[in-house]
Amino acid sequence: MIVDDQRLFAEAIRLTLGTMGLEVVGVEGTAEGAVRAAREHRPDVVLMDLGLPGQSGIDAGERILEERPETKVIALTALADAQMVKEALRCGFAGYITKETEPDRFERAIRSVADGQVVVPMTLGRKLFRTSRTRVRSHEELIASQLTAREREVLSLLAEGVSSRRIAEELHVSPNTVRTHVQNILAKLQVHSRLEAAAFAAQHGLARSRG
Numbered sequence: 001m002i003v004d005d006q007r008l009f010a011e012a013i014r015l016t017l018g019t020m021g022l023e024v025v026g027v028e029g030t031a032e033g034a035v036r037a038a039r040e041h042r043p044d045v046v047l048m049d050l051g052l053p054g055q056s057g058i059d060a061g062e063r064i065l066e067e068r069p070e071t072k073v074i075a076l077t078a079l080a081d082a083q084m085v086k087e088a089l090r091c092g093f094a095g096y097i098t099k100e101t102e103p104d105r106f107e108r109a110i111r112s113v114a115d116g117q118v119v120v121p122m123t124l125g126r127k128l129f130r131t132s133r134t135r136v137r138s139h140e141e142l143i144a145s146q147l148t149a150r151e152r153e154v155l156s157l158l159a160e161g162v163s164s165r166r167i168a169e170e171l172h173v174s175p176n177t178v179r180t181h182v183q184n185i186l187a188k189l190q191v192h193s194r195l196e197a198a199a200f201a202a203q204h205g206l207a208r209s210r211g
Contacts, residue, residue, distance in 0.1 A: 001043040003060065004076070005029040005052055009099075013047065013076070020107055029053075031060035038064045043071060045114060048093075050077040050084065058084075062091040065148060070180045072113050085120055092148035095119035116187045118146055146188040152206060154181045158194050159201040 002017075002024060004010040014024045025041040028034045031052050038046060046064060050057035061073040074095035075088045085096045095113045097106060098121060109119045147155065150171070157167045164182070168175045182194065191197050200206070 001025055001034070001037060001041060001046045002027045002076075003029070003031075003034040003046060003052070003057065004049040006049075016103065016106070017110075020110065022110070031055035031057065031063075034060045035063050035067075038068060038071065042068065045110065046071060046073045047076040047097075048073055050075055050079055050088075058087055058091055058093075061088070061093055062148075065092040066150065069148070069150070069177065069184060074110070074113055074119070080121070086145065089118070089120070089145045090148075092146070092151070096121065118188065147185065147206075151181055151185050151188070154178065155185050155197060155201050155206055158182070158185075159198040159206070161198075 002010045002013050004013070004027075007027075007029065010027045010029075014027060017024055022045075025043050026037045028037050029052070031054055034046070034048070034052075034057075046061065048057045048061045052060065057075065057077070061075070064071055065073055069092075072094040073092070074097060075084075075093055076097050076099065077084070078099045080098050080100075088096050095109060095118060097109050097119065101109070101121075112119050153171060154167060157170065162170070164175060164178045168178045171178070182197075185197055186192065186194075189197055189200050191200060
């Protein structure tokens with residue numbers, strides 16, 4: 001699904017995605033329309049402009065992810081802003097693509113996100129994580145920043161050894177939703193089991209005591 005208030009640009013992207021063999025289930029120009037359409041069409045990937053009229057694309061993407069955590073939301077924007085990248089990742093976006101991206105890079109980015117990877121322009125990523133800390137630490141921060149607030153809740157419960165059934169009961173969601181959150185957590189943390197995810201959480205302070 002494409003969300004952009006510039007209709008001509010959105011239609012050009014629709015044509016581009018068609019040449020990639022991808023079906024576009026809808027084109028929306030507002031945040032509210034995007035949330036409704038995502039609820040109706042259940043898209044695998046949403047290309048989200050951030051400069052929408054009214055509510056921002058960041059907020060719209062976060063609302064979509066709250067309802068459908070299995071959807072991959074990608075920012076497709078003219079804003080080459082490292083802090084905006086950070087905010088998008090914090091809200092659970094799976095990628096950030098600028099509108100000046102070359103067509104071949106655009107296609108690779110879309111397919112990478114569909115395969116479960118997180119895509120951020122290299123130059124913006126370097127600006128965002130250029131600190132005096134070690135390279136390893138910056139990489140860990142990047143990984144952790146991909147988790148949504150709900151995914152952090154699930155991860156914290158996993159680290160405590162809570163079962164999926166109990167997590168579903170505590171968070172008032174369905175077992176299938178918990179399963180989707182766990183799958184997303186494993187993919188984002190680049191680990192292969194719940195045990196590894198729990199270890200990552202404990203090591204990097206992502207498991208918080210409750211009470």
